[in-house]
Amino acid sequence: MSASASQSELRLVVLGRTGAGRRSAVSTILGLQDSQQGTETEDLQECSKHRGKAAGRKVAVVSGPAWFGSGCEPVERRRHVSSMVALSSPGPHAFLLCVPVNQPADEEAQALDVLQELFGPSAVSSSTFILFTHTEELEEDEQLDDYLTTWRKDLGELVKRCGDRYHTLEARGGGEEEEEKGEEPVMKAVEGLLEKVEHALAESGTQHFSCPLYQEAEERVRERQEEMVRERRRMEPPEESPPPPAEENVTEEEMEAVREEAEKSIGDLNVDVESILPAPAIVPPPPSSFLWGLWERLTGWLRWLPTLVRREALLGALVGLFVGGPVGGTLGATVGSVATEVSRRKTTEKTK
Template sequence: CLSNKQRKPKTAILPQYIIIVYKLSSATELRLMVVGSSGPSQFLLTNAILGRQEFPKDVTSISGSMKSTGELAGRRVVVINAPNIYDKDISQAKRKMELRRSKCLSIPGPHAFLVAFDMEDISLNDFNTARLMKERFGRQCLRHSMVLLAYEGNLEEAALEDRVRKIDWYLRELIEKYSGRFHIFRKNWRDRSKERELLQKIEWMVASSAGAYFSSTTFQKAEDSVMKEEKRLRKQKAAEIEKAWDEMEKQYVEEDLFFQKDAYTANISAEIRAKAEIDNSWVRTSLARGLGTGFFVGAVLGALVGSIEGPGGMVLYGLIGGAVGGSGGGTAQHAIV
């Protein structure tokens, strides 16, 4: 159990994080950032939200960020997945790049962060997830967050909620970090009995924030980078688009021509947007900086070890250390922003 000192909230507000409020109508798609501490929970949750097997049941981690679209109880949703917070199989630089990419995939910002845990397998790392989320997404992101507990068994919903609220203290401690908001979902995505309830909880949480989606300076930076990349790609494709329009003008007239041009423009715009979200200067810079820092740190450590064997050893071990540090992606960096 966490001590009172550990549970005491910090009062300092970091100036670089802001919240921007926009009204959300029922016709607007919901952008959901699904976050996982470790293991398969976030991927099982994505399957449960979309009602299809987006991820195989045995997937416990992914190396890159993904964006999926579908419907939850008739409401259009966009689900963004990034690597698990405690995934040990990717480097610090890769993790930083995918964090930035996940922000680009969710611009202008997610309406909700859904933080997935396994109800039967809560670890000490899970209790640190809220702190890491504030560091990586922004201090106020927990106001837009809800705990999703994966469950596989035969207990009824009332008994499960009693476990969370009254019986299992560690579950109660966990959800308190997210203002007590939680939902229990079945690991079997084919069970759609609670999808309406889940949607209502998400919509209520969004409504409690005045219909806002979450944003911060880094989400704004992500949006700016995507828009800049879109502009670059459009300029790159200008000749191709003009040629396609010329061909259409030879084949179609009046309403048919308008329809064909409109459909072509929509497809090209969607293609450009998808490419810009996945790869842009902000995403690329994060990896380059991570590799550069790793190379520098590794080279310094290698040179220190090599100095024992003289000048030749300094050069040899410095090169080896730089290579190892570069491949490790800059593990000396602590903050991910």
């Protein structure tokens, strides 16, 4: 691939836990059908690279398994990281971390820690976007900004760590006005994402993200690419054929195909996977962790409730959680019911 072609292509690396919507994000950005990604499951087993056009731009999207999770073995993690880096070499223009709005943010916080340890602080602070998914779980009239501010401070912290860069590709509602104008909400969402990526690049003053690990990968990819071209030139022609010219012209398409093969052939890079994600110690969880787990389940359940009931139910749950015991449960239920009834009557009076 020529230097100009490489610069015009926008490279995106899609990350996320299993079930976070990585596969859907890749399909949405490139306008692919699910079958075109070559997998039938969300839990991708190998890193893959897809090319296409989006909003008038050449785009390459790299995605793969959730290698940053503690469930991934060190050997597999090294292989996945090496493959991801080689496929997105000489460096991505953005990392996109898929974050479901209906789940706690502990795994995503760990993913940002791993990215920072592996590629350096700027990988998170300057080159990572939070890509919110499963926004259909929000109330129909609830805006994502309000939801993050009011209910999900943990998700807000992820956004802050990434320089307040976030986006969603999921169109909620759309509206008759947009349909009449012929504006496709999903296409507009993709275009908005690419504009944000280009704006972030302009602010950073860099062509793409780079670090020692990516520099090592690009050097090895180029070396392998040159080796493959020389091997093709050394192939002996049949005796009856004339010898090949001293300098064989290689088209841009051929060079691109050779580079793709070179990227896929890169083995383990110099990645110290043991240090970036040590095995978690097996210790009994402290009482505070138990209470936090209850709180996460509680708030997760409350997000399924209508907005009108949510605050009153939360008040009752708080009373029950911190008073404790049968008395706390009874008192919490009573407080929640009374608060809900008061809100209902206020709403009824306003509508009269």
